[in-house]
Amino acid sequence: MTDFSVINKSSSQSFNSQKRLIKALLAGQTIPCETCKKPLSASMPPKNDQHILGHIRCPKGCTDIELEVE
Numbered sequence: 001m002t003d004f005s006v007i008n009k010s011s012s013q014s015f016n017s018q019k020r021l022i023k024a025l026l027a028g029q030t031i032p033c034e035t036c037k038k039p040l041s042a043s044m045p046p047k048n049d050q051h052i053l054g055h056i057r058c059p060k061g062c063t064d065i066e067l068e069v070e
């Protein structure tokens, strides 16, 4: 699996806890948003942008984590 760095726009979570969260999500687990408790979902990147792997977001937008190729 490609390693990735994490850019977090809206949360105070630590980098390591974000990485754990993302790995759990990508492994198929259901992870609730820490703010609204709705399940987070991963979205795939646009095909023309090779620098971004995707986003982790909750339905309300209080969690929005961008994954970048390292």
Ligand SMILES: [Zn+2]
Pocket: 033, 034, 035, 036, 037, 038, 058, 059, 060, 061, 062, 063
């Ligand atoms: Zn939320």
